[in-house]
Amino acid sequence: xxxxxxxxxxxxxxxxxxxxxxxxYTATGYPSLFWYVQYPGEGLQLLLKATKADDKGSNKxxxxxxxxxxxxxxxxxxxxxxxxxxxxxxxxxxxxxxKLIFGAGTRLAVxx
Amino acid sequence: xxxxxxxxxxxxxxxxxxxxxxxxxDMDHENMFWYRQDPGLGLRLIYFSYDVKMKxxxxxxxxxxxxxxxxERFSLILESASxxxxxxxxxxxxxxxxxxxxxxxxxxxxxxx
Numbered sequence: 001x002x003x004x005x006x007x008x009x010x011x012x013x014x015x016x017x018x019x020x021x022x023x024x025y026t027a028t029g030y031p032s033l034f035w036y037v038q039y040p041g042e043g044l045q046l047l048l049k050a051t052k053a054d055d056k057g058s059n060k061x062x063x064x065x066x067x068x069x070x071x072x073x074x075x076x077x078x079x080x081x082x083x084x085x086x087x088x089x090x091x092x093x094x095x096x097x098x099k100l101i102f103g104a105g106t107r108l109a110v111x112x
Numbered sequence: 113x114x115x116x117x118x119x120x121x122x123x124x125x126x127x128x129x130x131x132x133x134x135x136x137x138d139m140d141h142e143n144m145f146w147y148r149q150d151p152g153l154g155l156r157l158i159y160f161s162y163d164v165k166m167k168x169x170x171x172x173x174x175x176x177x178x179x180x181x182x183x184e185r186f187s188l189i190l191e192s193a194s195x196x197x198x199x200x201x202x203x204x205x206x207x208x209x210x211x212x213x214x215x216x217x218x219x220x221x222x223x224x225x
Contacts (some may be wrong), residue, residue: 099160
């Protein structure tokens with residue numbers, strides 16, 4: 001079945017450092033890919049998405065590119081802030097399918 | 113702003129008790145979902161509903177049931193709580209044609225002793 005694998009956390013960075021959180025997937029066909037973020041004490045919220053190969057999703061300084069050849073969707077940010085501290089979930093879904101499949105989540109801690 | 117609210121943030125129940133978790137959304141979304149979130153396992157879908165009185169099993173429905181009598185409200189029921197149901201429970205909702213864009217509540221941390 002379909003699955004999503006994320007790098008284990010926690011990832012600990014200093015403010016203004018470069019961030020990469022790795023995500024790879026296994027799926028049949030051509031899924032859409034997503035990053036969700038969960039800030040402390042809150043529910044998840046959609047951060048960005050990409051619906052086809054080579055698409056780049058971006059939001060709030062975060063970016064991820066849908067790489068079909070490597071089945072990856074790595075999340076990047078050039079300069080993290082303390083306020084980016086959260087848990088990040090990679091997910092996939094097939095169009096018309098009532099289901100999101102989530103990775104295990106990666107906790108990011110940014111210190112001043 | 114879309115708002116998804118859950119009835120409790122923290123809940124402690126005893127083994128064998130019947131437990132109700134309530135979720136309400138205010139955006140007239142057709143779809144509603146219940147997940148459990150466990151460390152290292154991410155989110156796993158328990159049940160979802162695509163309309164009033166309609167439901168489908170997710171990946172881990174055993175030990176749970178659901179009820180959707182009104183469009184805005186989706187309840188998760190643990191008929192006889194067990195310690196392995198100690199977890200964080202998340203409710204979400206979405207429009208029918210945008211299932212990928214789910215709006216989540218803050219979660220209920222349930223402890224079964």
